[in-house]
Amino acid sequence: MRSSFPPFACLAAFEAVARRRNFSLAAGELHLTPSAISHQVAKLEQFLDIRLFERTAHSVELTVAGDDYLNRVSGAMAAISAATDNARKGVRNSMHVHSTPSFATLWLMPRLTDFVKEHPSISLSMSASVTHSDFSAGHTDIDIRYGAAHWPQLTVRTIFDEQIMPLASPSFIRRHRIVTPEDLMHVPLIQSTVGVLQWPDWFTAQHIVHTPGSYAYRFDRAFMALDAAVQGLGVAFESTSIGEPHLRKGRLKPVFETGEYLPVQAHFLVYPERHAQRPEVMSFVDWVLERAASEPDLNMRRAGLGRSSRPRAK
Structure with missing residues (x-):
């Protein structure tokens, strides 16, 4: 029976050439x-019975099949490298967490010191990007995802119930004299293009017939939309959980004193069931969920706000 695993020396050579785009440089790196x-x-x-590279006298380029194969094996090779490095250093409890950029920047990183203090024996590595992790590559232990939860064959844990509402800088609210929801029809609005909920959902919930024809600013990351609002460029429609650092420091505030919001579950811990057998993985999962549960409606309690407005059926 033919093995489905190629010789590792071949994989190492392929990865080095693909990264260096040069056989001589790859040879020097691998001492061959x-x-x-x-x-x-x-x-x-x-x-593999495929051609991996197109070779010319002056360059080496991956074929389409070669590029696809590199994307599939590079994560596994990185995981092997990390495991080897940890073994050399005597690290036994290692874990790799991948996250969406906004959650990593605004929620996870400000609290990470607490996890390290509670679990000093766990060696943690992290990465952030908008692309979901491919668990078959063997590199990621936990993926923190944003969106509608539909990932069959994976364990999905909701991190928190979020409150999405109009947020702006105090000076912007004063300058534009925003008092009623209708006032938002006449000020610059900031759109998060990948948001689960959008401005039309909020206007519908307020029984206002209005669909913005255009937006003053559009961003594909929540942290950029929030930063734009902090700079006084407009009103963002964002999560108070993700925007908590700005709200806590007074850089942003709910636009309306009634604090009407739309509820949503959009951030999730995702991992294969087999990963739950690893104590370090479950330690991280439990810590995130406990920490999120200990801060429910933090900004709403502080401001004495919080009234849910669910959008009407469209």
Whole structure:
């Protein structure tokens, strides 16, 4: 029976050439000759029955099949490298967490010191991007995702119930004399283009027939939309949980004293069920959920606000 796992030396040669785009540089990195590297790559191509590189006299480029294969194996190779490095350093409880950028920047990082203090034996590595982790690559233990929760065959844990409402800087609210929801029809609005809820949802919940024809500013990350609001560029429609650092320091505030918001569940801890067998993974999951539960409606309690407005059916 033919093995489905190619020789690791071939994978190492392929990854080095793909990264360096040069056989000689890859050979120097792996302490081999260029001919040996070429032989390993050719052996891998024969094993896979695909062509991985287009070679010319002056360059080496990945084929479409080669680029796809690199994307699939690079995470696994990084995981092997990290595991090896940890083993050399005597680290036993290592874990890699991937997160959406806004959650990592505004919620997780300000609280991470507490996790480290509570779990000093866990070696934690983190990354952040808008792309969901591919658990089959073997690199990520936990993925913190944003969006509608539909990930079959994965364990999905809701982090918190969020409150989405208009947020702006105090000076912006005073300058534009915003008093009623209708006033938002005449001021610059900031759109988070990937938000689960959008401005039309809020206007509908206020029984206002208004769909913004355009937005003054559009961003595909919540932290950028919030930063724009802090700078007084307009009103953001964002989560008070994610915007908590700005609210706590007074850089932003709910636009309306009644604090009407739309409820949503949009941030989730996601991982394969098999990962739940690892104590360090469950320690992190439990810590995030406990920390989130200990801060319910933090900004609403402080301001004495909080009235849910659910949008009407469209």
